[in-house]
Structures are given as structure tokens and as C-alpha cells.
Amino acid sequence: MSDGARDTDATVTRDELHEVEDEFAREVAASEKREDARLLHQTDEADQEMGDRSMTEVVLTGGPWPDDDDTMIVNFGPQHPSTHGVLRVMVELDGERVLRVKPVIGYLHTGMEKTAEQLTYVQGGTNVTRMDYASPLSNELVYALAVERLLDLEVPERATWIRMLMAELNRMASHLLFQATNGLDLGALSMMLYGWREREMVLRFIEKVTGLRMNTNYIRPGGVAADLHDGWEDDALELCDLVETNLPDYEALLVENPIWLERMVGVGVLSTEEALSVNASGPILRSTGFGWDLRKAEPYLAYDEVDFDVVYAQNGDCFDRFRIRLYEIYESIKIVRQCVEKMPGGDYRADDLKVTPPPRARINESMEALIHHFKLFTEGFRVPAGETYVAIESPRGEIGCYIVSDGSGKPARLHIRGPSLNNLQAMEPMLKDTIIADAVAVISSVDPILGEVDR
Amino acid sequence: MSVENPRPGVPGDDVAAALLERFDSAVFHDSHGQAVVYLDRDDWRDAATFLRDEQEFTQCVDVTAVDHLVDDTRLVVDGVEPERFEIVANFLSHERVRRIRTITQVPADAPTVASLTEVFPGVNFAEREVQDLFGVVFEGHPDPSRLLMPDDWVGHPLRKDDPPSHVPVTFKEDPGPR
Secondary structure, eight states, X not given: OOHHHHHHHHHHHHHHHHHHHHHHHHHHHHHHHHHHHHHHXXXXXXXXXXXXXXXXXXXXXXXXXXXXXXXXXXXXXXXXXXXXXXXXXXXXXXXXXXXXXXXXXXXXXXXXXXXXXXXXXXXXXXXXXXXXXXXXXXXXXXXXHHHHHHHTOOOOHHHHHHHHHHHHHHHHHHHHHHHHHHHHHTTOHHHHHHHHHHHHHHHHHHHHHHSOSSSOOOXXXXXXXXXXXXXXXXXXXXXXXXXXXXXXXXXXXXXXXXXXXXXXXXXXOOOHHHHHHTTOOTHHHHTTTOOOOHHHHSOOTTGGGSOOOOOOOSSXXXXXXXXXXXXXHHHHHHHHHHHHHHOOXXXXXXXXXXXXXXXXXXXXXXXXXHHHHHHHHHTOOOOOSEEEEEEEEETTEEXXXXXXXXXXXXXXXXXXXXXXXXXXXXXXXXXXXXXXXXXXXXXXXXXXXXXXXXX | OOOXXXXXXXXXXXXXXXXXXXXXXXXEEEETTEEEEEEOGGGHHHHHHHHHHHSOOOEEEEEEEEXXXXXXXXXXXXXXXXXXXXEEXXXXXXXXXXXXXEEEEEOSSSOEEEOOTTTOGGGHHHHHHHHHHXXXXXXXXXXXXXXXXXXXXXXXXXXXXXXXXXXXXXXXXXXXXX
């Protein structure tokens, strides 16, 4: 620092000294004033309080939230525990009243339709089965039916019945999962354990037949992967009896529970017109008094040869959607029992060497069979150019498969019309003008599987 | 190379016949027993309105697209000028228990088509998905944002010329990303 600067510092210091003195004087005066004020306050307390009250006016009103631009947008998820995975919902609120709902999806998008274009028709089943992971066999079934339609391939009767048996068992497992998670979402925690218990029994049977609990790749173009095991009839009937005897517990736990009813009855009401206009299908459409089930309307497999009822309800609320899924389990049990009774004999896969691998015993003794097996599982089979759309009734509604073939061994385009994706659009009319506390009940009653929403 | 059409131009289906009578450019195709009507792009929304108002079709269950950029063999129906993109709509009549599929051709240089959301509001998500993954713009769609991909994503993944992954993977001791 230079000398000049030091000089300047010195002068400033002298000036500051005066300033400090002045300030000290001012502070003393101020403190005397404060002391006066304190004394005044102590001596004249009542006057002071009266004065304060007249100055600040507290307004308490219980009226409605002021309108215009005072709405609030609340973000649910994508990690909210009640959203069954990664569903994100944006809710616009006016106080507690829901004005608008917008599901934001794509957090589980893994490009499965793009993947399908890289896989042969033989491998395709392993891909589609992972879309709706709560009912993998419906995905495999719709895919296999679409490929077979492009090939103009007839599958043997036994394969058709095995497929129907497995599809219905899967429907039971999926609806039991819904019972469990629906209870869980609404705070009926013990329900989760009951639903899981019965679902596990069904999955144990599925595992015994297919080798896996989920993502089974059991239903393949041309038939099924393996025949049913010895003694499957007894296993299936025992399973049906067990589930049937345990289902009344569900009603005792939930339907006779006034708290649970309070949260479900009359909540998230949907009319038939609204349901149709938002492309809803399955239990959501049926809960509005519209008895539409593809198993009856456009029978596929052998659904026209078994006796079952389409369950539908009239009110279109969360409780009806719950009830429909509960009673559909009874209908599935009915179909499974008829499958046991009427299961035809014969082969479990098509007698077409183009799509069917040779039996294991032949591979051991024949070079040609080994080559055939190798070619089928490395290159797959070719499908003539064409396009088709096949729709079946999955536990969530209409699942459709649109395949375009360009004559090669891999699909040029594979598109799955997901019922959950379309059913999510029903959240807007269901939640409109209800209160935010019902949002979880409504999301739960839609029963979306995000793997199939995002694909 | 075109595949021979089993029954060219003969609708065995009364809904398809009605569509053919109404729209001059419409072409019928029997696809494995399913009625398919190829439409001109200008008739896309009118045909949907016709199906809803005069043929009791209650839902357009699905809208999707196909990119035919690299097909080995393509199904070409007589009377239809093939373009790169095809937009496919599946209609369902609950009253008549009937389905019909309409397909229109969309060229690569002007990938736009009229939105069906005014006629069937339920196709909202399906059209957003197609716009997201194929880059085909639906004119008149109320919410034309991306559905599955992130908002800042560049490209349309289901186009055949879009590489399967944009994200380069770098391994240890690699000279560069591959």
C-alpha cells in the first residue's frame, strides 16, 4: 500500500472517530426512547393491547377457494407406491376437488416393439410375454394366434384346450393380484396376504406346467411348448377347490368392511358412453352395465364350447370394478373345471415341420432332425407377406396384436394394442369432480400394468 | 414384388362395400378373412365419421403405423399407390359385433394425416404414440406431445432408419465409444 493511501486512511480515521461519537450519542438517545416505550408499555398495558388489535385485522372465512388462477397442480408418482410401478399422474386441483387429470407415461418404455423387429417369430414369444407381466399367457396367446393366422396354420384341438386352460388360470392369478393390491392401496393390508396366498397357489400350478411362474413363453406359434404333466387333472381340481373355498374370505374381509365400502362405493363413477368414448374395455367397460366380453362376442379358442357367464355390473364405480374381478375368478374356475373334464387327446402342437421342432428322441438318432432343430431355433421360420390384427380378452380388456410380415423370418412390425394403455384414458372422466383422496382408489381400480402401458 | 391378391376388389363384407360405394378411392382387400379397406389420405377422417354415424361403429380400438422403408417383400394391393408409411386404424362395432380395418398411405416427405380424435376421442393415446415413435403428425390432435419417449428426445425410434440405440456404450480401455 502506498504512503498516500495511508494518509487517506488516517484522515478517514479521524472523520470516523467523529462519526462513531455521533452514532453513540444517537444510540443512547434511541435506547432512552426504547426504555421510555418499555416503561410506557408496562405502565399502560391495557391501552397498548387495544391499540394493537385495532391495527391488525384477522379475517377467518370458511368460504370456497377463490376462483380463477388459484388452482394447484399436484404430481403423483412416478414413484408413488399406489401407482403399481411407474405411473405418473398430474392432477389439477381446486381445493380438494379434481379439475383435470393427465397420466404421464413412458417411464418403463423399453422399446419392446422395436425389439420385436429384431427377433425371429420363434423368439418373439419371449419378448411379448414381458409386456403385461401380470398376465403373460394372454400376451403369448394373442401373439401366437396372430402368427398362426398369417401362416394359415391350424393347431390341434388339445393345444387349443391347453391354451384355454392356461389363459383362464392366468386370469385367476391376475385377478387375485388385483384383489391383493387393491386392498393394499386402500389400507386393507391383510388383504394383500390373502390375495398373494391364493395367487401363489395358481402360479405354482403354472410353474409345474410351464417351468416358470411368470414370463413363461409357453404358448408358441404352432401350439404350446410342452404337454401337461401326469396327474395335472388332480392338481387343477385341487387348486380350483382351494381357491373357491378361500374366496368367501375376501368378501368377509372387504365387502363386509364398512370403512372399505365407504372408500369404494360410488367412487370414480363412469358411464357407458364415457367408457366407450375413451376406448375402455374389459372390467372397466363391464362395470358400466355393458356386458361386452370378447370370449362371448367373438369366441376364439374353444370358448363357445364351455359354459360360463359374462360378469357385469350397473354402477360403474370402483366397487363394481372390484366385484367384477372377484366374480370372474369364479367363472374362470368354472372354465378350468370344464377344461379338465373335456380335455381332448392328441398332439399338443401342430403337425407342421415348418414351425414345430422335431421331438427330443428324434434328435438323438437323426442328423436331419438335429439340423432341422438347429435351423428352426437359429433362423426361425418364414412367414408369408401380409398383415393381421387379432384381439382377445385379457384380464384387463381387449389385447390386440397387429403383425405385418414382409416374408422374412422376423416381423416387419409388431404392435400390441394394450388394454391398460387405453384404460388409463378412463381416469379423466372417473376422477373429474371427485376429491383428491379418491385418486388412489381410482388408479387402483383401473388395474394398469405399466409394462404393457409403456412397452 | 407384389403379392397376389386373392379376391381383388370384391368385398364380401357389407361394411366394406358401403365404404367403397361412398369413397371412390377406396380399395377392398381380404386379409386372411378380415375386411381391410385402403383409403385415400383425404378421406381418412370422413371414413371414420361415416363408420360411426352410418355403420354403428362405436370404437376405434387402435391406431398404429408401419414403416415400409426396408421391406423385402411388401403386401401391395391392386389400385393402391404404396408409400413409405401406412397408418392403420381398427374399428369395432359393439352393436353389430363387427370389425373393420382401414389403412391409408402416408408419404415420407409430408408425413401428416388427419386426427381421428374428433370422431373417436379414445384414439388420443394411440395417435400420440404413433406421432412419438414414427413422426407422423396428426393434424387437429388436441395434445400432440410425446407419449412414451422423453420430451427432449431427438428422432422417432420405430422408423426403420432410426438406429436401435442412440446412447454409445464405452467399455474400459476402449479407444472410443462404439
